[in-house]
Amino acid sequence: MTSWVKAYVNGRFVIFKVGGYTGxxxxxxxVEDIMTANRAWLSAQQGRYLGLKIGKKVKVxxxxxxxxxxxxxxxxxxxxxxxxxxxxxxxxxxxxVRVDVD
Numbered sequence: 001m002t003s004w005v006k007a008y009v010n011g012r013f014v015i016f017k018v019g020g021y022t023g024x025x026x027x028x029x030x031v032e033d034i035m036t037a038n039r040a041w042l043s044a045q046q047g048r049y050l051g052l053k054i055g056k057k058v059k060v061x062x063x064x065x066x067x068x069x070x071x072x073x074x075x076x077x078x079x080x081x082x083x084x085x086x087x088x089x090x091x092x093x094x095x096x097v098r099v100d101v102d
Contacts, residue, residue, distance in 0.1 A: 003030040004099040007040070008061040009050050015099055017041045018062070020086070034094040038086045040069070044077035052079050063093040
């Protein structure tokens with residue numbers, strides 16, 4: 001499951017999808033999914049706006065947590081940021097950064 005969140009990448013504001021673990025440990029709750037997120041997906045347009053380069057490290061701030069992540073190529077020109085460690089947000093922090101997009 002994936003969830004939309006408000007975040008800063010290298011100091012620039014963006015809204016993107018984050019996802020936690022998949023398979024047996026995957027959560028059905030979107031808030032819990034944000035709490036354990038270990039990767040993020042950005043569109044090609046957002047990647048160009050942020051000046052992302054494949055293979056480079058970026059700083060991602062979600063809520064009051066900052067993690068570093070490596071930029072990977074994803075489908076159709078979009079980007080994936082693989083975090084060095086899971087976010088580990090509290091439930092209250094995860095509810096604050098969540099964006100309802102549907």
